[in-house]
Amino acid sequence: MPKLSASTTHPVRFTLNGRERETRAEPRMLLTDLLRHELGETGTHVGCEHGVCGACTVQIDGEAARACLCLAGQIEGAAVRTVEGLAIAPGRLSILQQAFQEHFALQCGFCTAGILMSLDALFRRDPYASEAVIKDQLSGHLCRCTGYAPILRAAMTARDRLREENEHA
Structure with a gap:
């Protein structure tokens, strides 16, 4: 996916796995695309792209949510947790x-x-x-x-x- 120009994107600030993040997203960009293609968090998988299969499930403010049904701009100010944030520490599984x-x-x-x-x-x-x-x-x-x-x-x-x-x- 090519990088988008700043003129067609909007800033998105949120916490990802406990770390403050700031990036830019096109208004129609899905959270799955932001996580995988822009931020390199590839543990969130894309399956059906219709919210049916559950492969893209992340947590937004502690609640399970389908990332394929969420626009990247909707996570402004939210705490997002992906499978990469599930482990207790590097090398220590939950x-x-x-x-x-x-x-x-x-x-x-x-x-x-x-x-x-x-x-x-x-x-x-x-x-x-x-x-x-x-x-x-x-x-x-x-x-x-x-x-x-x-x-x-x-x-x-x-x-x-x-x-x-x-x-x-």
Whole structure:
């Protein structure tokens, strides 16, 4: 994607994975394009481009959101978190990422970033989410490789570990 001239773009200031960012975006630019092509955050995948598959899920002000349905200008002043911001520290996976690794809850990995961001938002909001609530959250994501059973096992393991961590904090 070619760089846009300053005359056709508008400034966008926001926090990305805890760091203040300022960039420019064309009025019709999607958040997926801003993240991937302008900022190099390629963990946010583009699947259907209609908000159906969930591969592009990020968090905006702590809520799961489809980046393919959000214009870049809409994140002005917001806190955006992508899968790149999920790890605790470089080389240290989050509890959720560890559970996915342990349960082999990914195959090709295309859908994984969106699922992780969606589940992370759920567990931050509801650390006691029931299996039914977790399944409902997962219903907004298309995965063609795993059959969902390992994803559900990983999610439940992560939920239990996060709950235990919260209770001992």
